Amino acid sequence: MRWSYKNITNKNAVTYLQHQLRVSPLIATLLVQRGIETYEQAREFFRPKLDDLHNPYLMKDMDKAVQRIEEALAANERILVFGDYDVDGTTSVALVSAYLKTLHSEIDTYIPDRYGEGYGISNKGIDYADDNGVTLIIALDCGIKSIDKVEYAKQKGIDFIICDHHLPGDTIPDAVAVLDAKQKDCPYPYKELCGCGVGFKLIHALGMRRNQPIEAFIPYLDLVATAIAADIVPITGENRVLAKFGLEVLNKNPRAGIRAMMSAFNLSTFTITDVVFKIAPRINAAGRIKHGNYAVRLLTEIDYEEALDFAKEIEAFNENRKQLDGEITKEALLQIETMQELDNATTVVYHENWHKGVIGIVASRLIETHYRPTLVFTKSGNYLAASARSVKGFDVYRALESCEQHLQQFGGHMYAAGLTMEEQKYADFKTAFEKIVRETLPDELKKPELEIDAIIDFEELDDKTLRLLKQFEPHGPENMTPVFVTRNVFDTGNAQTIGKNGEHLRLFVKQNGSKPFPAIAFGKGALCPQTRNLQLMNLAYSISENEWKDKVTLQLQVKDFQMMD
Structure with a gap:
């Protein structure tokens, strides 16, 4: 890999944070790399609070959206909650429909068929709404460019509220309300919400009309955290707050559908990475293999036993997906060679x-x-x-x-x-x-690039530093897991291959007189012979935790080696 090292342009901020927070130069450097240069910014980063969330009424058209929904509730109109078939779309539909059902019985949901309709708002979906007496559609994670579709619905007497996070075009659809912080004239301070995040702001705004405190909406945050992780949006600002509290819900009291999916994983703590690689692919598999409706049904089910049955269906779709992409990848690689x-x-x-x-x-x-x-x-x-x-x-x-x-x-x-x-x-x-x-x-x-946050010695990885590094979580875009380089490292002689086919490499590495650190290098089992005989190397790695039989231990997750002559 091509190693590149992050630069620090504001060294005065590093010195300032080091003294103000009483932290090491390493921790201060990592903060400045993430755009955190003041004491208050550091406080918000290390101690996110629900009070840090912005008032949803700062978003352009939020007052219009809430007013139209209130009119629909008062007139007993039928409302259709429409969303895309991926994780962000299905979690958005589950979140908004679940909340609206606490206020109103005439709520329906619609996910377009990936193959029959394609992405976003469809004429078929609008026809479904028309056939079922719907007079208001709330579109989530899509719609910002659906000018003709909104016009088609209007001709049928159906209003639209659009909740999107994608970049708008030159023309905005003529909907009753368009919630998208990326609109040029939208004053909302945070621009990087995912679709489910916009949906959360909508239900929070509706709740504020009813004097519901923000704490009443915490149970919905497992869905928001799942969407944030899956949609690869920046883990900064509001997304960081929503992800942190959403992970707490996932770990302590997730909804029945997510709990049913999690039952197979045998983990004591769920991280953003677990959501990305374990939960999100299963939700996505419904829309890829069968239909996104299966995901919405799972995520809105209240009864755990029923949810287990839905989770088994989703798991079957995911197994089918894994088999298909494995087979097709092999065929494609062979085609390239041929x-x-x-x-x-x-x-x-x-x-x-x-x-x-x-x-x-x-x-x-x-x-x-x-x-x-x-x-x-x-x-x-x-x-x-x-x-x-x-x-x-x-x-x-x-x-x-x-x-x-x-x-x-x-x-x-x-x-x-x-x-x-x-x-x-x-x-x-x-x-x-x-x-x-x-x-x-x-x-x-x-060549693939590996961004290095800092060059450090193993002796810098003391208990206080490791404790503070843990508080950098949850990780994601613009707050990636730090990658370090330690030079002149050697394996203690216990390197071994692990995995079904010996594809991974397990090491115990030291530097000078440091204690040995366990390390794992995924997909690098073939390098095992090169790491033996106390071979000196430069090691690029991140710090992770290994969970085995209810015991959690620190380990280095190796990204790359540079063997020394």
Whole structure:
């Protein structure tokens, strides 16, 4: 990997925090790297409180949204809560519908079919609302660009409230209310809420009308924390507060559906990482393999025994998803070798029978082996459909823009996108995409980057430092788990391979006279012979906890090695 070291531009802030907080230079440096330069910012970071959340009425149109919902409740109107089929969308629908059902009986939910309708608000969903006497649709995690869909609903006498967090276009849909802090004229102070976070602000605003304290909404925060983790939004500001208290709900009193899913994991404490890798894929699997309605049903079920049955269905979908993406990844890797495209700047593969619901996962898997912008195609009706994934620092969306003459439609952002095209244009597109990436991808982006927070000695990892590092959690974008480098480290001679096929490496490492630290290097079992015989190396790692048989111990999670001559 390509190691890069974070710079500190404000060294005075490091010195200031070191004295004000009475912490080591290491802790002060880590804080400044995360944009924390004052005592008050540090207080909010280390001691987040629900009181730190902003008033939801600061969001543009919140008063209009609440007023329209209150009118619907008073007139006994039927309300449809509409959301996307991914984790953010399904948790949003579960959250808002669950709260509204405490106020009103005429609440329905709708998740579009991934394959029959695609992403976002659909005419089919609006027709469903019309057929069922709905006069108000609350759209969550989608809708900010659905100008024609909102107009279509209006023609049927159906109002829209849009709760979204994606970037708006030049024109905003003509809805009753549009809640999206990324609107240019929205004064809401925090711009990085996920869709479920916007939904939470809506129900909090409704609750404030009823003099409900913020504590009344804590039980909904397990859903918000799940969405924050899954949607990869920054763990800063309000997201950090919501994630912290949401994790407490997950660990102490999660809703029946999440508790049913968690029953299989045998963990005493759930972290954001556990949510990302254990809960989120299962919720996502419903929409990928079957239908997002299964996820909403699981997340809104009150009876635990019923929830267990739903969780088993979801688990079956997830097992199917894992099998599919494993098989397709193998086929795609073989296709790359067969086509002799190992030296390409891009990976573009296609098979008409690959499952559309997992091609995005497969694209990410292929980047782990061939680190370059990647597209995985399959047949979708009369067209080809693809998921694109990129490498750090390269804008795959712009690359697709350069090839748009070959495309039917496309959308997405810098690191992930989706597209459709006519089958006969595949070869020309593949050539054009390879050409544009080869011309625009800088050499330094062709190797994965490992960002290093600090170079430290093992002796700096004392109990106080480890205790403070623990308080940096929950981790996520803009507050990633710190990565350290310690130089002139050696294994004590007990290195061994572990895992079903010996794919992982277990070490006990020391530096000079330090105590040995247990370390795990996932996927690096083949390096075991190189680490023996007291081989000196520079070690890049993060600090984690290993839980085994109800015992929690500290371990170093190795990111990379540099062997010393």
